[in-house]
Amino acid sequence: MFVSDDNNPCIRQMNITDGSVSTFAGICAQSGNDMGSMTSAKFSSPIGLMSDLDGNMKVVDYSNSCLKTISFATGQVSAFAGQCGTAGAACGALTSATFRNSFDFTKILK
Numbered sequence: 558m559f560v561s562d563d564n565n566p567c568i569r570q571m572n573i574t575d576g577s578v579s580t581f582a583g584i585c586a587q588s589g590n591d592m593g594s595m596t597s598a599k600f601s602s603p604i605g606l607m608s609d610l611d612g613n614m615k616v617v618d619y620s621n622s623c624l625k626t627i628s629f630a631t632g633q634v635s636a637f638a639g640q641c642g643t644a645g646a647a648c649g650a651l652t653s654a655t656f657r658n659s660f661d662f663t664k665i666l667k
Contacts, residue, residue: 594633624638
């Protein structure tokens with residue numbers, strides 16, 4: 558089970574079996590916008606979490622105004638949609654569109 562810890566700002570993993578909580582991605586208590594490995598990447602305000610059809614985790618990074626992907630296969634955090642750090646309302650390709658303080662998202666399966 559995962560939780561977006563908005564004010565810390567990192568993604569935490571809760572192990573229901575042994576009752577432990579650990580940092581899954583990001584550096585708790587260090588805000589930023591760095592991409593890279595799950596242990597060095599930074600989030601500003603991670604809010605929404607979702608898994609995609611490839612088994613990756615998608616994260617809404619509210620204050621960075623973008624959506625990020627955490628790859629379970631590679632352990633990397635990368636920008637998925639929006640221009641991280643640039644707020645706006647532009648439409649277009651995923652990486653050139655801009656968002657402003659997006660809060661959450663969902664997937665709809667047919």
